[in-house]
Amino acid sequence: MGVRIARGYQFDLKNRKIEWAMLQSKNTRGLVLVPPLIGGSFAQQLNLFRWLARMNLDIISFNYSG
Numbered sequence: 001m002g003v004r005i006a007r008g009y010q011f012d013l014k015n016r017k018i019e020w021a022m023l024q025s026k027n028t029r030g031l032v033l034v035p036p037l038i039g040g041s042f043a044q045q046l047n048l049f050r051w052l053a054r055m056n057l058d059i060i061s062f063n064y065s066g
Contacts (some may be wrong), residue, residue, distance in 0.1 A: 002026045003038040003053050021046055022046045023053045 009019040021042045034045045042061035052059055
């Protein structure tokens with residue numbers, strides 16, 4: 001089983017920022033969106049739910065500031 005980590009960000013005109021990260025499986029069976037907890041980060045969520053990647057599910061989470 002192989003998992004790829006992808007990340008990126010997007011700014012808008014008012015200096016708000018959305019930053020995202022994704023664990024992507026080679027043989028994906030589905031996608032799970034895991035919103036961050038208040039005060040948490042996407043890295044925390046990916047760590048907590050990495051067991052889903054072992055089941056060939058892609059996991060995506062994000063941070064929002066602004």
